Amino acid sequence: MDERRLAEFIGSKSGTAVDVRSVRRVALRPTRAIFDVDTTSGRFAVHMKVDGSTGPAPDTEFALMTSLAEAGFPVTAPRWSEPTGEVLGQPFFVTEPNAEPSVDDPSAATPAAYVQTLARLHDLKPEAHLPPVDADHAIATQIELWRNVGRSAGGSRIPLLDAAEMWLHKNVPLLKRTSLVHGHPGSRNIITSNGQVVDVVDWEFAHVGGAAEDWSFLATTASSTNNPTEWRALIERETGTRLSADEWSYWEAFNLFKLACGNRTYLAQFESGADRSPAKMIAGTAVFHDVLRRLMNIVPVE
Amino acid sequence: MAEEYRCPADDVLNCSTMTDRATDAAMWASVADTLRRKVLPQLTDAEARASTIQLIAMAIYAGRRGNDPQRRRLDELSNVLGASAGQDVLRSCIAVLADPYHRAHAPLRELLEEHLDDDLAGEVVLLKALENLLPDG
Numbered sequence: 001m002d003e004r005r006l007a008e009f010i011g012s013k014s015g016t017a018v019d020v021r022s023v024r025r026v027a028l029r030p031t032r033a034i035f036d037v038d039t040t041s042g043r044f045a046v047h048m049k050v051d052g053s054t055g056p057a058p059d060t061e062f063a064l065m066t067s068l069a070e071a072g073f074p075v076t077a078p079r080w081s082e083p084t085g086e087v088l089g090q091p092f093f094v095t096e097p098n099a100e101p102s103v104d105d106p107s108a109a110t111p112a113a114y115v116q117t118l119a120r121l122h123d124l125k126p127e128a129h130l131p132p133v134d135a136d137h138a139i140a141t142q143i144e145l146w147r148n149v150g151r152s153a154g155g156s157r158i159p160l161l162d163a164a165e166m167w168l169h170k171n172v173p174l175l176k177r178t179s180l181v182h183g184h185p186g187s188r189n190i191i192t193s194n195g196q197v198v199d200v201v202d203w204e205f206a207h208v209g210g211a212a213e214d215w216s217f218l219a220t221t222a223s224s225t226n227n228p229t230e231w232r233a234l235i236e237r238e239t240g241t242r243l244s245a246d247e248w249s250y251w252e253a254f255n256l257f258k259l260a261c262g263n264r265t266y267l268a269q270f271e272s273g274a275d276r277s278p279a280k281m282i283a284g285t286a287v288f289h290d291v292l293r294r295l296m297n298i299v300p301v302e
Numbered sequence: 303m304a305e306e307y308r309c310p311a312d313d314v315l316n317c318s319t320m321t322d323r324a325t326d327a328a329m330w331a332s333v334a335d336t337l338r339r340k341v342l343p344q345l346t347d348a349e350a351r352a353s354t355i356q357l358i359a360m361a362i363y364a365g366r367r368g369n370d371p372q373r374r375r376l377d378e379l380s381n382v383l384g385a386s387a388g389q390d391v392l393r394s395c396i397a398v399l400a401d402p403y404h405r406a407h408a409p410l411r412e413l414l415e416e417h418l419d420d421d422l423a424g425e426v427v428l429l430k431a432l433e434n435l436l437p438d439g
Binding site: 156157159160162163166277278279281282285286287289290292293296301302 | 352353356357359360372392393395396399400402407408411412414415418419421422425426428429431432
């Protein structure tokens with residue numbers, strides 16, 4: 001990263017001369033690289049588009065975070081956006097650092113706080129935060145988006161992943177109501193302090209869709225503090241959500257498909273040298289295969 | 303013609319299999335063993351320990367995984383597809399998976415899942431490392 005140009009950008013936006021003391025990449029996801037930046041004006045997080053990646057532009061994520069912050073939703077304070085790519089070679093935006101989790105969380109209170117926070121998100125008017133989407137095509141659009149994320153990694157085709165995609169398209173449930181969906185509401189992305197949610201992070205794949213997508217993600221991937229059955233009972237109790245067994249299965253498959261497509265990009269990042277950590281290699285191979293196995297356990301042989 | 307090299311009778315090494323190159327498997331085993339015995343015990347930082355455990359798992363996996371099975375698997379898929387195999391076997395697989403009435407539909411799915419399970423069986427060591435579990439062996 002060109003630290004001088006980043007310092008100039010932050011300085012021009014904040015109206016004061018800024019020096020960058022250090023830059024450390026803290027995450028490399030399918031479409032975003034996140035940097036922890038320490039400057040003479042304080043610490044910031046820089047969210048940059050990954051070169052060659054598909055998916056929503058950083059500016060869209062920035063606008064969403066801005067409108068959520070204005071609505072009083074717990075998100076990291078967004079600061080400035082650079083949508084052109086002229087400053088650092090890729091579009092990016094700057095936020096305050098994510099909130100730090102509290103170490104003395106009463107864990108019993110946390111699952112209910114997760115559910116209440118997501119319910120609050122789902123109750124917001126989606127058109128106030130993201131461009132409108134035709135409900136009839138909302139789910140199919142997301143399947144296509146994730147397919148493209150997976151294919152952006154290159155490599156040979158994975159026929160089982162194609163089979164899962166076809167099954168998801170064929171069995172798209174009727175969406176009675178669209179909601180603002182986070183897309184990855186796992187425990188790493190919902191930060192709590194003393195049992196209260198203080199920050200929800202990682203909005204790159206937020207979209208307008210079915211709230212059940214988030215509920216399923218939470219129930220099947222959120223944390224080991226509750227098992228899926230307990231999560232489902234909690235979600236039903238807190239929100240009145242009622243999903244049939246087939247609907248839970250569909251949304252679990254949908255989320256596994258997203259994870260599989262996302263994990264495909266990790267092997268490409270490892271191979272290209274963008275991230276040579278063993279964790280990235282494992283995520284791109286063993287975890288990818290594990291997720292694909294779980295996905296195929298749901299997708300029936302026709 | 304050069305005289306054939308003969309092992310000294312008291313040589314404890316098996317000369318018939320020795321070359322002047324260490325095998326990949328032996329080198330990967332050395333990496334895993336050295337990280338496990340010499341490096342890991344010195345580490346107290348949680349992130350460094352986690353990365354080292356993952357690296358040990360990766361070295362064990364790399365040393366054991368053998369040749370790339372892709373060519374053999376494509377042959378197996380072609381056999382199941384029969385006349386439907388075509389030039390691009392993977393693309394043909396996708397077409398057959400899209401057609402539930404194709405005679406190869408179910409056996410193809412079964413074979414693809416077999417390949418997936420074979421991959422996973424070899425990758426257990428990697429998945430355990432993500433849970434911070436030090437691999438055995």
